[in-house]
Amino acid sequence: TRSTRPQRMLKAVQKNATKGNPESVISAIDYFCKHSEWAMNVGDEKGSILDSVVTEVNPSTVLELGTYCGYSTVRIARLLSPGTKFITLEFNPANVTVARQIIAHAGLQDKVTVVEGSSGDLIPQMKERFGITTFDFIFLDHWKDRYLPDIKLFEECGLLRKGSVLLADNVICPGAPEYLEYVRNSPRYENRYYPAHLEYTKVEDGLEKSVFLG
Numbered sequence: 660t661r662s663t664r665p666q667r668m669l670k671a672v673q674k675n676a677t678k679g680n681p682e683s684v685i686s687a688i689d690y691f692c693k694h695s696e697w698a699m700n701v702g703d704e705k706g707s708i709l710d711s712v713v714t715e716v717n718p719s720t721v722l723e724l725g726t727y728c729g730y731s732t733v734r735i736a737r738l739l740s741p742g743t744k745f746i747t748l749e750f751n752p753a754n755v756t757v758a759r760q761i762i763a764h765a766g767l768q769d770k771v772t773v774v775e776g777s778s779g780d781l782i783p784q785m786k787e788r789f790g791i792t793t794f795d796f797i798f799l800d801h802w803k804d805r806y807l808p809d810i811k812l813f814e815e816c817g818l819l820r821k822g823s824v825l826l827a828d829n830v831i832c833p834g835a836p837e838y839l840e841y842v843r844n845s846p847r848y849e850n851r852y853y854p855a856h857l858e859y860t861k862v863e864d865g866l867e868k869s870v871f872l873g
């Protein structure tokens with residue numbers, strides 16, 4: 660039966676990227692998406708902004724919501740200091756299978772734990788399952804209608820500390836209007852919008868950075 664787009668992306672990585680070289684994995688995926696098939700990775704333009712925020716925060720604990728094929732997982736993991744705890748959550752088991760292989764091709768499998776399940780179920784389990792009390796950096800890139808309920812869950816579970824940084828993809832396209840309204844109207848967050856474009860297109864999109872004030 661016909662392969663899936665993530666499976667074809669994995670094949671392109673295995674064919675064109677050098678094992679153990681994260682930069683070549685990132686380039687191979689971007690090339691595949693620009694010249695073969697569009698896919699919903701954060702991409703190179705927004706990915707560079709992600710890189711700059713991760714580097715600035717230099718986090719000890721990281722959570723990614725929405726692994727997909729592992730492109731942003733590789734972008735983040737390649738920048739982390741040794742000993743950093745990095746968890747990424749993915750609902751779709753087929754994506755988990757592809758992502759683990761792409762992350763392994765980059766040689767970053769020991770830097771990150773890919774967990775299958777829904778964010779709503781897993782976020783309350785972060786303390787008991789992974790011994791994490793608070794997150795220094797959170798990248799939101801999963802179902803856009805989950806951004807708002809999940810940030811409220813982070814607050815309720817005490818997973819944010821003064822200075823925790825949340826970075827949300829796709830706040831314009833597909834959009835997360837309720838999330839944007841919440842963080843921009845809450846006195847508990849300091850926000851900054853980074854204008855960009857939907858990955859591999861000229862369509863307007865952007866990232867919203869929100870710092871928890873405690």
Ligand SMILES: O=C(NCCO)c1cc(-c2ccc(F)cc2)cc(O)c1O
Nearest residue numbers: 699700701725727800801802829832833
């Ligand atoms: O749903 C998304 N992510 C959660 C599932 O993994 C997602 C969708 C799109 C997108 C799709 C279709 C279109 F027409 C425009 C945008 C883009 C993204 O960056 C995304 O993260």
Ligand SMILES: [Mg+2]
Nearest residue numbers: 701800828829
């Ligand atoms: Mg996205």
